[in-house]
Amino acid sequence: MKIKRRDFLKGAAGSMALLALDRQDAQARTVQALPPEALGILYDSTLCVGCNACMTACKKANNMPPDFTDGQDIWDQPIDLSPNTLNVIKKFTNGTGETKDAEINGHAFIKRQCLHCIDPSCVTACPVSALTKDKNTGIVSYNKNNCIGCRYCQVACPYNIPKFDFNRVYPEIVKCQLCDHLIAEGKYPACCSVCPTGASLFGRVSDLIVETRRRQQMVPGEMYDFPVTSIDSDTTHKYTAPEYVPHVYGKEELGGTQVMYMSAVGFDKFGLPAYPKESFVSMSSGIQYAIYKGMVYPLVVLAGLVFMVKKNKQQEDEKSIEKKHDKKEACHE
């Protein structure tokens, strides 16, 4: 009997060790790869003139109400992503802010929206698959008919993208879905169709990556062609190449994203965190996977537990019956 108990405890200790598994060993789950037809956006901060046309177009295309700020209620003026705003152009300024794309005494724009991660934390987090990643396009979309409003996606998203209107009685999660309703009609995402300079450029991620390489090899100051709206469009504009920082944001961050940024000022200036290549998803679901894969461990443990309980409880019940007997006999005597 004693030996058996020890065996069980050993098993228990084993599963404890499993719990503490380091992520490397526990990575039974393969990191998601870029879907073959993945679609995305390349946003080039140096081309953005801050006209906010994309913001207006986004509101229209997605039927989103305006965000009033600064005490006026006449025009839409979001200061950040919000339950009403899926896409926002933000501005970095330093000192006098005179020179565009300079870190000192300069300014620069950045477009904030869902980056459509290749290994999206929000999708892994969502308990009811209300957030899903399309197998072909890789677009991360949301279905309110499934969402229970637990907001784990908000906690999990490393870029703080999903929003939830706490002031509504029955809110839903809002975030950019790359205008998948327009793409289905053969159109482009609203922001890219209206962008006059080509700063927001739609296309296949594989093509966009090639484009980022091309831009990074440009000689600053020379003239080049830059496509507008979509990578495969015929319309191009001629611009002098800026001096890009040698980093494409989103190419590798946490396993990569389908919306990528290029810029001439450091990405930290926009408050974009410097992330490692490995996603947090693989860390936590690696552990989860190792333990719960096929529910084998839990079931084995359960069987062990029921066995122990049964044995121990029967012993005990016998004892208590004996005790009662003893008492009765004692009374009789």
Place this chain on the structure above:
Amino acid sequence: MSEARPLGGRVFTLTFSICLIISGIALYFTAKRFIFGIGSVANLNDGYPWGIWIAYDVVVGTAFACGGYVMALLVYVINKGEYHPLVRPALLASMFGYTLAGVSVFLDIGRYFHAYNLYLPWQMNFHSVMFEVAMCIGTYILVLWLEFAPTFTEKWKLEKYRKFLDKIIFALIGLGVLLPTMHQSSLGTMMLMAGFKLDPLWHSSTLPLLFLFTAVIMGFAMVVFEATIASRVYGLGNETEMLAKISRIMSWVLGFFLVIRLQNVFMRGEMGHAFSGSFLGNMFLIENFLLIIGFVILTFLRNNLTPRLLFIAAIAILVGGSLFRFNTYIIGYDPGTGWKYFPSVGEQMITYGLIAMEIAAYTLFVKYFPVFSAHDPAVSTK
């Protein structure tokens, strides 16, 4: 088993009435939440989507409610039958603790009408830690009520049901040990996904293990806490001797916890941060200082544990453990976009209300149902 009996006595005590009043206030805010939305009551925002309803009511609350889990583990799995008299009261507290955590989740989720999606097989996301926690807690609440059901069958003399329960009770108790092991550790895994939003003092791959350990020691501390209060209030016998014996086992668990916790922070080179005098560093120090107090009492003073010392140790563990969980879910969490969070009055009232309901229901139950064992020495000593 059948030695337990209802305590009887007056129901409307001062405590009970106060609890009812607090619950009433909480009900008002609950109604407000459902009529006008979460934002009308709580300070939750897009930066801090989870507040005290999750961090206290669920994450800390279920750890407090782990008494039933710990006692079942000791009595039925490690076969320490002598602690049996402690099982039922612990189970009762667990039952209410978990049930109200379930209620709180329902208040917290924004789209409660859609909660059924959790049970649609084609919607289930098995990769989601949240899914596993939701499932385990949901099932465990049911298991707790069933585990406690013999108390009802005894009271109402429902022979048929009693026989049926006797047949499945092993499976129930087994599940009652497995489920908390799963979801308590997963509550730790949950915050791994928060990545850099969680301060490195708490973001560690050991979180699942640390959460499991705190569940065990906090569950035990709660048993001590309840036993002490109950023996005072209801004039029951003193359980110190029995509790002191369990403390020896617990001091090991707590010791392991501290070794893993401190070693892990040290290994990742975060000790400097801990002692930097920063707010988060201090929170880390307080949390561990309290747990160390508990450990020292349980380990080095174990041969002369008085009820008072034991009670102090329990409080230190409860507060330290709660702080650890709070830090992991709220205090050490910073989405980094300038968001701030502090629970509003309404939010706090709902939490207080849930605690009050728990106490009220507990006091009511022990008077009506056979929960506490009769304690005249002739019966209970072995």
